[in-house]
Amino acid sequence: MTSPVFPTRQHRVAVIGGGPAGLMAAETLLAAGVQVAVFDAMPSPGRKFLLAGVGGMNITHSEPQADFYRRYGPREAQLAPMLDAFNADALRRWVHGLGIETFVGSSGKVFPREMKAAPLLRAWLARLREAGMQLHVRHRWCGWHHDGSLRFATPDGEMSVAADAVILALGGGSWAKLGSDGRWLPLLSEKGVNTQPLAPSNCGFERPWSEHFASKFAGQALKGVTLRFADACGQPDQRRGEFVVTATGVEGNLIYAYSAAIRDAIARDGQATITLDLLPDRSSERLLAELQRGRGAASLANHLRKQCGLDGVKAGLLRELLDKDSFNDMASLAQAIKALPLTLYATRPIDEAISTAGGVRFEAMDQHGMLKALPGVFCAGEMLDWEAPTGGYLLTACFASGRAAAQGALHWLGSTPP
Secondary structure (H helix, E strand, C coil), X not given: CCCCCCCCCCCEEEEECCXXXXXXXXXXXXXXXXXXXXXXXXXXXXXXXXXXXXXXXXXXXXXXXXXXXXXXXXXXXXXXXXXXXXXXXXXXXXXXXXXXXXXXXCCCXXXXXXXXXXXXXXXHHHHHHHHCCEEECCCEEEEECCCCCEEEEECCEEXXXXXXXXXXXXXXXXXXXXXXXXXCHHHHHCCCCCEEEEEEXXXXXXXXXXXXXXXXXXXCEEEEEEEEEECCCCCEXXXXXXXXXXXXXXXXXXXXXXXXXHHHHHHHHCCEEEEEECCCCCCXXXXXXXXCCCCCCCCHHHHHHHHXXXXXXXXXXXXXXXCHHHHHCHHHHHHHHHCEEEXXXXXXXXXXXXXXXXXXXXXXXXXXXXXXXXXXXXXXXHHECCCCCCCCHHHHHHHHHHHHHHHHHHHHHCCCCC
């Protein structure tokens, strides 16, 4: 076995996981003069972070703080102190400090000016290396030896590492090929850490379509619709946006916004029914009047398109979900267009999800983020039992929790000799 060389006169901290939470923890520790080694199972750090940047790198959100915090649902109270200490504005200032400009999009989402994650990650890693971070890639954490040292599987065999404190930032269980595979969960559970099984979040859901509908409309987006369902706290809610019909069901931002509530309803009841307003800009009265206009020799499909602009995948979805009598009765049809029930039956596999729920429960940690069952071990990021919709909320909480875990470790180290 070999071991990295640490200075002998200062504390040594091992950060396991090279994503946003782990790197932010490393930066916080380095700024305090602590010796830091970061270990990552992949050939390079930040792989899931880079994937998140493929679609535009939504770093955070500019909405009012109270609305922002509500996105974390039942875990708002636990995450609020971390976000108070490192909120969306602080995160933007931090990004600017790396020489990366940001802007607020029309939706309130915040993006780097270049809309990419790679320049930000390169600048960040360069700064961390200059500050003294030791980075060890292709090092998969395998738990502990009996003497308390850390076990790592490496291309050169098993390695043993001793550290004064450990920060675990191992991600959730989605996108295993990028490193977030959830293999850490049994390692903690067998040590008596209170954990919750991982579950998909910001995920797609399954709905058995007819062969005709799936072959014709899979991959098409329902745009400008309003979805009504309960939020993560069980309160009735509605939101406007878009989502995509897939061969197996539905996915997309509007679905992700309710994924926690939909997933939990399916687990409880075996199914969940969302309600769609396909034409939210039209009142029910106006819509009914338009549908009741004489259509002469025009087909019903042409009548819907000409009178109220409803065609394509929206019209196809109506035909898929309504029986013939409802589709031919204008009053029933108008009611369905404004409140179309769509029943979903299962989540898509966890590895397809953008993020996961479950993991280390907050109740397993003390007020400084240290595991009660494992003194000197702290947790951060998506491996904690919280979830949030897409829109910058996931990344913001990962950064904030990484910083909080590092500060907790510093508090611990303050009472522990090197």
